[in-house]
Amino acid sequence: MALKLTSRDIQEIVSKLSSDKDKAREVIKKIDFYWRVCSVSWREGVKLLNTWLETDRSIGFTRYLSDKTSVLKPKEVPHSETWPFLVKILMQCASSEISSSKKRLPKSIFAKTLRIIVKRAQDDGCSGKKNLLLHVAKSLFNHVWDVLKDVPSFQSEYGVILRYLLEVTYYRFHMRKRVYSSGKKPKHRKFWSEVFRFTLTLHSLIENPPGDIPDDLRDNIISGFVGIFSHVRDEGKISRKLVECINTYLLKDGPNLGGKSLEIHQAVNHFVFRYWFATHDRSLKDSLICYAKLQVSLTRGVDDGSILLELVDVMSKELDQMSTSSTNSPEGEKCGIMTSSQFKVAELVALVFCRVCANTYKSPVTEKCARREHVVVLIKESRGGQMAMACCTCLSHPQLFYSHP
Template identity: 45%
Template sequence: MATSRDVQEIISKLSSNKPKSRDEGIRLLNSWLEGERSFSLCRLLAKNTARIGPGGVPHEESWPFIFSLLTKCIELEISASKKRHPKLLLAKTLRIAIQCAEDHKLSGAQLPLGSVIKPLFNHIWDVLKDVSIFQMEYSGILRHLLSINEYRYQMKSRMYSSLILLYMNKMVSTISMKGSMPSSLKEEAFRAALTLHVLLENPPGDFPDNIREDIVAGFVEMFSSLRDEGKYSRKLMECINTYLMKDGPNLGDLATKIHFAVQEFLFRFWLTTHDRGLKASFILYASVQLKLTRNTSEEISLVEKLLDVVAKELDQGIAVSYGIPWSDVSRDDKLGHPGNIYHGLMELAAMVLYQSCKETRKMPHQEKKLKTVDAMDRIKDGIIKGSWLWNGTLCFLTHTYGHRLDKSLLVYWLEGASESLKRLLNNPNTVHSYEALIWLLRAMQGLSALLFPNLDEKSRPTSMSMDKASILATKSWSTIWTDLMHGLPAFSNVTPVVDVALALLGDMILQEQIGEALVPHDMWDLRLFKHMSSLYVSFITHWNISFYN
């Protein structure tokens, strides 16, 4: 067990005027911070730290006092090391001590660095800008401290700006080298990107206005020279995404300047990379930039480029292994819950397709318009092929943007959805899965809510007559009802699919989208109707009885 005497021995050596004694103090402190002995020392220091009141003088046997001694030792070591590198052990000891002090399981202390955080930030800045051998350890310390709200808000705005520019310059100087980076430089660049990412995620308040152009210039220079994919490129994309989300609304035309530099790297690797993290970063980047773009011509250009890339991504979902085969229902709980990358892709695709399919927009002087017909047909073709990603995208598109789209488009896609449903239900042994079916049914729910008969004047179709749209929609709904009635027994034991199917059938009844569509008599023999476990089952049952009566 650590005692007051043990701590006093450490303090005595660390505060010595002799370098040898200070080195002994560092080694002694290290021995106490390792293994089981660390618990008793941390508890003792935390107990005394808790006694320090606001503005009080740190107790000698407390964490703040220990850190004051440690930083003084490091500064003396640096000043004495003019012709040699300072001993790396000192930087490692400071990092380990901070980790132990902040580890609640070890010390139980609350914000043990609160009384010394400002001078500690000053010390970190002085070391990072001048002592290259300590940068890896001190970058780790900086990342740890910035992750704590109460600490990062104590950092001065000027220091934060200086740190941002320091790490931006480190990355620029490394990435700007011609040709591929050596592995050692890639690792150095990755660590700089890692720290920059934490800085961008955790500003001490609003981003300083005075460094906005410098940050943009740094990103532009880095991406103009970036040629390789890998963990460094992935982290760099995370940096730029974080910055755009934090400060994007304040960038104005600078956001476009960033995209001009990023787009070549983005579109070169989007479809070829096997790095899921990098692809997820691409998807997020595209979504953020679409929301930030305000210039009509630039928005159209970005949407057209994204349309081709996103459509190819969705096409790859036709035989994706994520789906669950018809013969395997052991993972029902995962149906309809895509991973983050697929969820993000479908949201982005819906946004891009909406921009492509909404009313034709003309660019000033050039009268260039989006490829509306191409986007319309791509959606229908993707749905007919049975791609679960296209079905999911249609679901997001209808639920998020459907009320803004021409109803003729929705009827057009409903026809494709009806055809796709028939194929899925009649070919249970193909590569299609329940995943495709559940997303298709959800998309149909969205269409059902948008395409009910009593349309008001504002929502009347503009590309076809009202009568033609109504006839086509009614025909599709009737076909969908019939196909579901015949196909329901095949997936009646897959609860997630059954729930969505019954919800769709119930919505079709409520919206009066079917006329004489009946429930076959043999359907009542299914377990799901006998147990009446669903509200929609009960509703359909009572509706059918009323219809017959």
């Protein structure tokens, strides 16, 4: 039978986690042994706390603290039997552990335990309560960001904590702008697994901004993407996630970018068109198609139609491949139903064709004063053959456009 959590159990955990930290800081330089004793006590407190976070004990623990926290008033100071108090004392323990470990790595158990506590506090499926960390959201954001910048060994766990917080709308409004505008470049080479976790955090930040993205941060974000893709050479889960980051940003802030979206494209287009046909990663290909659709949608009112002209050739080849695939498929597979990927390509083809037929762009000539031509003329002059052949192929295989599952 699972043990029932009592107020006395909570006080024992809190007592061990407290352990005269302030006094220990004052005498650390004089009595190193006293510091080590207190540090051991904090670890014992964390270990005791983890015994309540394991297996069936965690359910009772979560419900007890959630019930106590849910009755707090907005400006009431959280008491020792609430999630905000427990999070605050764990942040203090983590900070003390970091400051005491100048010549060694800080113990990861503090970061792991804080991550588990934040997750449990947000587990409304177990407790039925929401936004239970609101009282400590601002200080938690500040603590997490400071540690992410300065403590490499905690970055994995703290990156997860940051993503947990960003998922909750009410927490995001307590996040300072420095989360977006600050940050240090890694001082050491990272393993790919770490880089991927950083990319997940980046995606979460872009996907969950605290309201509209401020104007003064827009240039920093764009230059950040340009800098990142100047180093991306190969496909893989990291590059796929980075393309998803750009797609999310274009979706969130694209209408506010104007011609600045072209700055992103100038940095990304080499990767996009290099792997458009070369990749066998279906998710990456879908992300590239999504990227192209977003950029084409943003060309409205932009004077440079280079993105459209680049995509004309790509779409011609895509349609050729689709028609060839349909022609070579067994009769039993010619059921007139498009796959999800084919449908996405067809949507992009239609969008590109509508855009190029509705706009005029500078003709690619060498005169000092470039004359303006309708883009259809440009297609006829430079790319008309491929597009015409592709369109004829599509018309001769109408099953490509029947339906989408």
